[in-house]
């Protein structure tokens with residue numbers, strides 16, 4: 001463990017000094033030099049494989065999750081100190097790996113897990129030694145997640161799980177999954193679910209990749225047939241899974257809308273900045289209509305950043321992002337789609353035709369970005385569902401009618 005020496009008592013100048021010393025020592029010189037020339041240069045010298053290989057050093061430093069306690073893999077500092085660290089690291093674009101662990105699983109462990117579970121699972125998650133995915137959605141349960149049918153039956157000190165999940169991002173490269181399963185079909189649908197941590201490397205877990213519009217296979221179908229989970233890997237009480245999953249889902253919305261503690265820059269850079277660079281590169285920056293469109297998106301991006309700052313400040317002050325994370329989610333999804341669409345418009349015919357090879361990477365980066373952004377309004381809860389949340393919890397509009405409220409899950413008709 002080579003944790004950097006930053007504490008809550010460190011002054012901003014001391015923090016900057018320690019981070020700079022760590023960067024000079026731990027970050028390869030070629031990355032540092034390329035970072036000074038911008039993201040494209042960095043991308044050219046740093047492959048994903050290089051980054052993954054180097055990443056445990058980042059994890060060990062505590063700088064990946066500075067606000068987490070020391071024994072959980074962090075530095076135990078406040079959000080203010082974390083912001084100084086983040087500003088200093090931002091030009092290097094040190095993306096957090098394992099986001100479904102760091103955001104989704106960790107949120108549930110912090111809110112509802114035991115200290116033993118946190119100490120067991122968080123440090124290897126931070127180092128990306130154990131990768132995580134999320135087994136929530138099913139073919140018949142996406143927006144209406146509470147209707148899920150995958151069942152877990154108690155057998156001694158274990159639970160035995162049977163069912164099918166879908167859309168499971170990165171399951172094919174993951175070691176563990178957070179899993180929501182039905183444990184009491186006699187209860188109404190929101191009450192009979194339990195939240196588990198599932199080891200994916202075992203018989204009874206069959207992961208099948210799905211091909212998406214970009215040609216990549218990011219997500220999977222996962223078939224569970226007698227998979228086993230020790231009771232010690234249950235998070236929260238049996239039957240309380242819906243409440244536990246709320247912390248995961250809220251944190252996921254924050255992550256997808258970039259209001260996680262890293263902020264937009266850390267998680268991939270400003271879309272408007274890269275639009276401006278593309279407009280310059282393609283000779284379109286002098287076109288007043290292009291400038292108008294870019295500046296509109298830039299202004300939208302500022303609004304998103306400020307909204308995210310507000311959510312971060314609420315969380316740092318001990319509050320919950322609650323329904324506010326839905327604002328960021330809805331806004332960011334549409335904004336990113338508009339940014340990607342304009343990017344593709346700027347590169348013109350280059351977005352329509354290119355040399356084809358067998359390598360799925362033959363897609364121009366801008367085209368891949370535009371195609372991938374179609375999912376933004378679906379992943380992490382659809383925009384429609386997030387608008388429902390805002391309508392009900394922020395605007396206090398009447399709740400959506402539910403004819404099966406209070407009815408045992410097993411008596412609700414299913415297709």
Ligand SMILES: Cc1cc2nc3c(=O)[nH]c(=O)nc-3n(C[C@H](O)[C@H](O)[C@H](O)COP(=O)(O)OP(=O)(O)OC[C@H]3O[C@@H](n4cnc5c(N)ncnc54)[C@H](O)[C@@H]3O)c2cc1C
Nearest residue numbers: 134135136137142143167168169375378379380381382384
């Ligand atoms: C790229 C990607 C990655 C994902 N990764 C994961 C993952 O790792 N783990 C995981 O568990 N899930 C994952 N998901 C699943 C995602 O959470 C679901 O796709 C999402 O919740 C929608 O569910 P559904 O696809 O079943 O659509 P449905 O729920 O069938 O919805 C279909 C349409 O109906 C609309 N709709 C449904 N109900 C309502 C309502 N009450 N009011 C208004 N409109 C409504 C929806 O907005 C949508 O337009 C991922 C999805 C995507 C696209």
